[in-house]
Amino acid sequence: MTTSHSDDKAQPFARRRFLGYVLAAPTLVTAAQLVPPSEARADIPSPEITELIDLNDVMTAAALPTSGLITVEVNPDGTVSFALPRTEVGQGITTSTAMLIAEELGIPLRRVHITLADARPELLFNQLTGGSNTTFSTYTPIRVAAAVARDRLLRAAARDWGVPVTELTLKAGVVGGPGNRSAGIGELSEKAAGVRAEQVSVRLKPRDMFTVIGKPHGRVDALDAVTGRKRFTMDLNVPDALPTMVCRPPTINGRVGSVANLPEVRAMSGVTDVVVIPTGVAVRATTFGRCIDAVRALRVTWRPGSAEGKSDASVLRELRAAELPLGLPPLTPSVEERFTFHFRSNSALEPNCAIADVRSGRAEVWSSLKAPIVAKEAIAARLGLPLGAVTVHVTEGGGSFGRKLFFDAALEAVEVSERIRKPVKLMWHRADDSRQGRTHPMATSRVRISYLGDTVLAYRQRHTSVATDLGHGLGEIFTALAARLPVGDIGFSETFFQLSQSMPYDFGVNSRLLSETDKGFNTGSMRNVYSPDVTCARELLVDRLAATMGKDPFRFRHDFLRDDRFRAVLDKAAEVGDWGRSMPAGTAQGIAFHSEYHSACAVLVEIDCRPETVGRPVRDGVAGPRVTRAVVAVDVGLPVNPRGLEAQMMGCLMDGIALTLTSSLHLEDGHFLEASWDNYFYTRQWNTPPELKVVVLPDSTGRPGGAGELGVAASMAAVACAYGRATGTMPTVFPVNHGTLSFEPKPTVPPVPASPVDGLDHVR
Amino acid sequence: MPEHTFRLNGEQVTVDVPDDERLLWVLRDVLGVTGPKYGCGINVCKACTSHLNGRAANPCAIPVKELRPSDEVTTIEGLPATVGAELHPMQEAWLDLDVAQCGYCQPGQIMAAVALVRRVGEEGRTITEADLDGIRNICRCGTYPRIRQAIRAGADRM
Numbered sequence: 048m049t050t051s052h053s054d055d056k057a058q059p060f061a062r063r064r065f066l067g068y069v070l071a072a073p074t075l076v077t078a079a080q081l082v083p084p085s086e087a088r089a090d091i092p093s094p095e096i097t098e099l100i101d102l103n104d105v106m107t108a109a110a111l112p113t114s115g116l117i118t119v120e121v122n123p124d125g126t127v128s129f130a131l132p133r134t135e136v137g138q139g140i141t142t143s144t145a146m147l148i149a150e151e152l153g154i155p156l157r158r159v160h161i162t163l164a165d166a167r168p169e170l171l172f173n174q175l176t177g178g179s180n181t182t183f184s185t186y187t188p189i190r191v192a193a194a195v196a197r198d199r200l201l202r203a204a205a206r207d208w209g210v211p212v213t214e215l216t217l218k219a220g221v222v223g224g225p226g227n228r229s230a231g232i233g234e235l236s237e238k239a240a241g242v243r244a245e246q247v248s249v250r251l252k253p254r255d256m257f258t259v260i261g262k263p264h265g266r267v268d269a270l271d272a273v274t275g276r277k278r279f280t281m282d283l284n285v286p287d288a289l290p291t292m293v294c295r296p297p298t299i300n301g302r303v304g305s306v307a308n309l310p311e312v313r314a315m316s317g318v319t320d321v322v323v324i325p326t327g328v329a330v331r332a333t334t335f336g337r338c339i340d341a342v343r344a345l346r347v348t349w350r351p352g353s354a355e356g357k358s359d360a361s362v363l364r365e366l367r368a369a370e371l372p373l374g375l376p377p378l379t380p381s382v383e384e385r386f387t388f389h390f391r392s393n394s395a396l397e398p399n400c401a402i403a404d405v406r407s408g409r410a411e412v413w414s415s416l417k418a419p420i421v422a423k424e425a426i427a428a429r430l431g432l433p434l435g436a437v438t439v440h441v442t443e444g445g446g447s448f449g450r451k452l453f454f455d456a457a458l459e460a461v462e463v464s465e466r467i468r469k470p471v472k473l474m475w476h477r478a479d480d481s482r483q484g485r486t487h488p489m490a491t492s493r494v495r496i497s498y499l500g501d502t503v504l505a506y507r508q509r510h511t512s513v514a515t516d517l518g519h520g521l522g523e524i525f526t527a528l529a530a531r532l533p534v535g536d537i538g539f540s541e542t543f544f545q546l547s548q549s550m551p552y553d554f555g556v557n558s559r560l561l562s563e564t565d566k567g568f569n570t571g572s573m574r575n576v577y578s579p580d581v582t583c584a585r586e587l588l589v590d591r592l593a594a595t596m597g598k599d600p601f602r603f604r605h606d607f608l609r610d611d612r613f614r615a616v617l618d619k620a621a622e623v624g625d626w627g628r629s630m631p632a633g634t635a636q637g638i639a640f641h642s643e644y645h646s647a648c649a650v651l652v653e654i655d656c657r658p659e660t661v662g663r664p665v666r667d668g669v670a671g672p673r674v675t676r677a678v679v680a681v682d683v684g685l686p687v688n689p690r691g692l693e694a695q696m697m698g699c700l701m702d703g704i705a706l707t708l709t710s711s712l713h714l715e716d717g718h719f720l721e722a723s724w725d726n727y728f729y730t731r732q733w734n735t736p737p738e739l740k741v742v743v744l745p746d747s748t749g750r751p752g753g754a755g756e757l758g759v760a761a762s763m764a765a766v767a768c769a770y771g772r773a774t775g776t777m778p779t780v781f782p783v784n785h786g787t788l789s790f791e792p793k794p795t796v797p798p799v800p801a802s803p804v805d806g807l808d809h810v811r
Numbered sequence: 812m813p814e815h816t817f818r819l820n821g822e823q824v825t826v827d828v829p830d831d832e833r834l835l836w837v838l839r840d841v842l843g844v845t846g847p848k849y850g851c852g853i854n855v856c857k858a859c860t861s862h863l864n865g866r867a868a869n870p871c872a873i874p875v876k877e878l879r880p881s882d883e884v885t886t887i888e889g890l891p892a893t894v895g896a897e898l899h900p901m902q903e904a905w906l907d908l909d910v911a912q913c914g915y916c917q918p919g920q921i922m923a924a925v926a927l928v929r930r931v932g933e934e935g936r937t938i939t940e941a942d943l944d945g946i947r948n949i950c951r952c953g954t955y956p957r958i959r960q961a962i963r964a965g966a967d968r969m
Contacts, residue, residue, distance in 0.1 A: 137913025137952045265909040272914030273902045273921060275846025275887035282845035290840055316812075316829055334828070336836035339852065396850045396858060396951040397915045445848070445915030446951045477851040667855075668947075694912055694954070701953025724856045724949050733944040735955040802833050802852050806872030809854065810863050811930065 064248045065187070067195035069241035075121040076241070077195035079188035116170060117185075119148060119192040121200065125220055125233030127154060127193075130164040133185070134176040134417045135268075136395075136444035136451055137698075138755040139691035142267045143182055144189060146688055150259035151193035151252055154220040154232065161267065166419035166439035176417035177452055177572070178547075179644045179753025182687055186751050187251075194249040196239075200232050203239035254685075254749060261746065263690035268443070280400050280414055280442045281474055288402045288470035289319060291463055292338035293327040294345045295479050297795035298717035299568065301352035303328060308346045315341050320469065324462040326483075331463070331471055336802065339476065343797040353567035355717045359389060359489070359785075362513060362565065362714060366491045369564035371509045373495050379504055381497035382591045386584040387780045390513075390712040390719070391487040392727050393573040397445025398480040403460035404470035409436045414457040415444030422454035426461050448702075449573040450485055453516075476799040478722035485571035486712055486719075488513035492584035496554065496592050503592070503607065506550060506557035510581055514563040515540050516570045544577055551642050552589070552607040575699075575759035578643055579706055580781075586639040586764035587777055600768065601626045601638050612747050613642055616680045617649040619742050624651030624678035633657035634675070637769025641760040644753025646683040650700065650765035652676065652736070656773040665733050667725045669709045669789050672773070674766060676738040679758055684748035693741040696758040700739065701730040703762020707770065707778070709734065711785045720792040722800065728789070817878040819844070820889025826875065834870035834878070835859050838886065846887035846918045850949065857948035860919035860926075861886045865893075867926035887918035890925065901925050904965035912952035920948050920958055928966040938966050 068078040120128040129148055135141045145159040152159075167174060173184075197217055204222040205212040207230075215224045223229045254260075271277035296302065303323050312330065313321045317337035321330050330341040373383070401414035410430055416422045416439065423439040430437070444451050460473040475484065490512035497505045517540060544561040559581070593603035601621045608614045617640050620626075626636060630653065638651045653676040663670045679696045686692045709728035712719040721727040771777040780786070793800050816825040819842070826841050835852075838844040838861075847870055850858030854872040861870055862885040870884075878884070890899045898906075901924050911917045923946060931938055943959045950958065 137915075139912070265906065266911060268914065269906050269909060269911055272911035272917050273887075273905045274891075274898070275918045277914045278845070279848075279915060281839075281849065284843065290836075334832060334836035334840035335849065335852075336832045336840075337829075394951070395913070395915075396856065396949055397848070397913070398850075444913060446913045448951070474849070477853070477856070690909055694909065694957070697956055698912060698953035701955060723853060724851055729949065729951060730953060730955070731949065732946045732955055732959070735944075735959070737940055737959075739956045800853050803854050803872040804831070804874050804877075806834075806854060806869050806874075807863075807877055809872070810866045810868045811926065 062250045062253060064250055065191045066246055066248050067191045069195060069199055069245045069247060070118065071241050071243050073240060074123060074236040075196055075199055075239040076118050077192050077199065078116065078118045079192040117188055117192060119196050121196055121232055121236040121239070123233050123236055125231045126158045126160055127152060128160050128162070129189070130162050132164040132167060132170055132174040133181045134163060134415060134441055134444060134451065136415060136417070136447035138695060139266055139688060140181045142264060142691055143687045144185070145267050146259050146264060147186065147189045148193045150257060151190045152197050153217040156259065156264065156267070158220055163441040163443065165441060166416070166423040168420050168423060168434055170420065174420050179755040179757060182751045183644065183753050190251050191249060194251055195247055198247065198249050199239040200235045203235045204230055207238065260687055261685065261689070264688050265690065277443070279397055279445050280402060281472065283402060283413055283442070285402050285404065285413065285470055285472065288404065288472040289331050289333060290335040290338050291329055291331040291460070291471040291473040292335065292342050292476060293324065293329045293459060293479070294342040294347060295327040295483050295798045296349045296352060297798065298349070298352040299354040299483065302350040304348035304350045306345060306347050308344070312341050312344050315344060320467045322463060322466045324459060324466065326459055329459070329463045331467065331469070335474065339799055339802060342799055343801060352717055357567070357714060357717055359714045362489050363387065365564050366489065366511050366513070369562050370491060370493060370511045371560050371562050373493055373507055373509055377497040377505070379497045379499045381495055382588055382595055383495040384588055384591070384777070384779060385491055385493045386587070388490045388492070388580045389781065389785045390489045390714060391573060391706065391710055392481055392484065392712055392721065393448040393450045393487055393571060394480045394484055394727070395444065395446030395448055395450050398477060399450070399456035399475040399484060400473060401457040401460040402470065402472045403457065403464040405430065405461055405464040406468070408432070410461060411438045412457050412461065413440045413442055414454065415442045415451050416454050416457065417447060417451045418454070422457055425454065425458060429458065429461060430465060449571050449576070453485055453571055477724070478793065478799045481721045481723070481727055482719045483569065485569050487573035488515050488568065488570045490580055492580055494584050494588045496588055498592065498596070501596070503552070503554045504556070506554040508559040508581065508585065510544070510559065510561045510577065512561065512563050513568055513570060514566045515572060517543060517572060547577060547643060548581055549642065551609060551613050551640060552604070553609050554607065574702060575756040578641060578760040579703065579763040582639070582641045582760035583707070583764040583767050583781070587767055587771060590768050590771060591777060599627070604638070604640055608640065612682055613640065613647050616640070616647045616682045616744060619744060620649035620651040620678050620680040623680065623740055623742055626651060633773060635769050635773035637765045637767070637772055639761045639764035639768055641764065643760070644757055645748070646681065646752035646754060646757050648757050648761045649680045650703070650758065650761040651678045652765045652769050654766065654769040654773050656770060667790070668731060668733065669728045669784060670733060671708050671784055672770060673734065674704050674736045677736045678740045678742065679762070680742045680744065681758065682744040682747050683754045683757070684752040685746040685750050686743050687751050689743045692743055692754050695754050696741045697739065699756065699758025700762040701735070702759045704734060704766055705730040706759070706763040706782060707766040708782050709784055711782050713788060718795055720788070722793040726790045726792070813876070815875045815878060816880045818881065818883045820885055821892055828875060830876035831874045834873040834875055834884070837875050838870055844886055844888060848915055848919060850916065857923060858916050858919040860922040860948065862922060862926060865929065867923050887922055890922065899925065900968035901928070901961070901965035904961040904968065907964065908957050908961045910954050910957040910961050912954055916948060916950045920950065923948050924958070924962045924965060928962065928969050938963055
C-alpha cells in the first residue's frame, strides 16, 4: 500500500484500488494489469453517438485486454526505464509519460528514461498512435505500474529496516525512514525484485497530491533537439545500410513498364545496385547525392497509374455525383451551402523513410511507425516470414500529421533489401513525398440548418469525400469491437466519421452522413481527420445563420452550446481575445468552436484582408491575408503537461491557418503539381500571427482528454469565419487561394529535381 | 576520386568524393555529421542550414569542390564551441522557451537564427518583425511563434 493512514482519513470514501504485477526479474520490474473500464455505454439510445462512445473509447476499449504488459523497470543506478508502446512524433508523449511515472513513483523527471517499444504483436491493438488517444488510454495503466514499483520499494526498505511501511516516505528517488535512515531506489531495486510473477493491488496518488502532473514541463528531448543529438531514422548508423532512393512514376501510382538503361546507371559513380520494385526503380549508392543523380539518369517507360487523366475538376464532378441528398427543402426558413475542400498533403518535414535489413529467414526494420504491429504483419506477409522472424524498431519521428500511420517506406525498404540481399537506408525525395505520398482527400460538404423564430429545428450535413485509407489498424479495431459499437453495420470510414463527429449546439434534429468515392488516390487521415472540413463548413453556416437571425456570432454560439464546459471555453476565448472590439475595414475577428476527444476548444482570430497586406511582397511564397492575432482556449479535462498542450495548440493553429488560406495540392492530368515546400504552402513565418495566446482551462473532469489534434478544426473554422467577415463574402472553396497557382510546376520526368549548385551565392 | 579539404567544426577534414557531391551528403553520409537535416534537397526548406565562415549557408546546394581549405563549416554540433560554452545562448533560449516539437527542423532554425542576429547586429540594429517574417525555414509542427520569441531572447544574450 502506498497511501499513508492520514490520506485515507482525509478521504471519507476509500480510493479505488487497481491491480498490477510484480514480474520475476533480477531487479524490480512492475507491470500494469488493469485499465478502468470505459464509462461509455452502448445501450442508451441517443442522437449523439459520441456522447455514448467515441473514437477514444473504442481505442481504449481495444487496449483493455493487453495493457497489463506495459512494464516499469527500476534500474540499479536509480533511473527508471519504460518502453512506451506508442510513437513520439513531436506531440510530447515521451515527456508526459515520464511525468506520469515521476509523479507516481516519487522520482525526479530527469531520471525517467522513456524509449519506444519495438512492434509487439502480443499487444494486439494497444500499439497504435492516433486519434489523440495516447494520454487518454495510458494515463491509468502507466501510473498503476509506477505505483506498484513505489509500493514494492517502500516494502523492501521496511523489511530491511524492520519498521512499518507507513513510517516511510519516497521522495526524489530516495526512501526515507525513522532515524534519518535513507536508501536510493537504485540500491533497493534488487531487494524489491520479484522471484515469481505476482499480482498486487495499489492505490494511485490522489489528484490533490500531484506535484508533477498538471505543472508545465519542458520536453525531455529538448536538449537533444537543440544540439542535433536527437536521432531520427536517417541518422541511425546501421552497418552497410547505404542510401537508397526510388525513381517514381510521373503519375499517381504509375507502374514500371521497362527501363532502357539499367547497365548504364548501375555503372554510375557510387551506385551499388539498381532494381525494379512494384513502386518504381530503386537505386542504392554511397550517398543520397549519388542516388538523386542516378534516379535522374534512369530512362523508364511507365504504365498508367490509378488516377490517370484526373484533375481537380474531374474529381469534383465525381464528388458531386456521389453526394447524398440533403432532402426536400424544409417548409421553415433555412440556410444552406456547399463547401469544397481540395486535396492537401500531410507530408512531415522528415520525408517517408526506413532502414531495412532482410537476410535469409529474418528481417529487421527501423522506422517511425504509428501502427508498428500492422507494419510488422504486412512485412512478414510480404516476405513470407513468420512474425517472430521480423523485428520492427520504432524510431522517433520528425512529425507525422497522420503520415506515419502508414508504412509505405518500410515496405519499400524491405522490397529492395530482399531483392539485393543488402541493408538499405531508404528515403523519399521531397518531390516524391509531395506527389506520391499520402493526401488528405478532396471533399465537399453540404450543410443545411432550418430554424423558426429563435429556435433551430434541424441540422443536416452531407460530407462527400474521396475515399480515406484507414488501412493502418483502425479497421482491425473496429472489426474486433464491431458488436459493441452502436453504429450498426456500416463501413470503416463511416464508423470513424460517426465516432469522431458530433454536434455541440442545441440544433434540434441533426444528422451527419459521409459518402465516399474513388479509391485511386494515396490518402490517409491527416491531423484531426474529417473534423477540420466538417467543422469549418458548420461554423461558417452558423455565422450565416446568426447573421440571418440578427445575432452576434459569439453570442449566438454561447446561447446554443449544449454544455457548460463548452460555453466556458468559448467565453474564455471571447474574453481574452476582446471579442467585438472595433476593427478597421478589411479586417475582422472570427470565432469558432470544436469538441472531440472528450475535450473542447474555441479559437478567436483577427485577420487582415486589406489589399496592401494581401499583396505584400514574398519571394517564392504566398502572402495573402494575415492572421494578426489569435487566442486558443482549450479544455482537455486534466492537462498533464500544460506547456506541451500549449505547443500542440500552437501547431494546430498553424495547420488551421494553412488549411483555410494557403495549402493545397493541385491535381492535373493524373499527378499533383506540388513538388517542393515552395509549391505546397504550409504556414511560414510570414503567415504566422505576431500575437498568439493559448489559454489552458483548469482541470474540469479529473482525467485527461485528447489534445494532439484538437485545435485544428476550430482554428481552420475561425480563420474562415474571420475571412468571411473581413471580406463580406463567406468562403466556400478551400484553401481560399486554390484558384491561383502561385508557382511554376517542376517537371515529372525525371521525378526529382537536381540539387542546386549555387549555394555559395546565397550565403547570408 | 578527388580529394577535398575544408574546416569542419574547428578541425581540418579531407574527403574523397566527386567534385559535385553536395556538402549535405558529405556531412551526413560520408562524415556521419547528422545535425543538418534533409527536408528538400533544393535549398527551400532550410532544414540543413549551417554556417560557412559564420554566415547561414545551405549545404544541400553547395558542391564540395567550391569549398576552400580555409573555409570553416559549422554545423549545429559545432555551434557551442564558437562561444566556448556547453551551449550557445540561442540554444539556451530555445530550451527556456521549449521551442522544439518533433525537433527535425530545429538545428536548421537555430543556425538560421544565430546568423540572422549576427547580420542584424552588423547592420547596427535590432531584430524587427520583418526580419522574423523573412525567415524561410519550414517548421511543419508550427513552432513559429516560439521561434520568434526565442530569437528575441537569444539575441539579447548574444
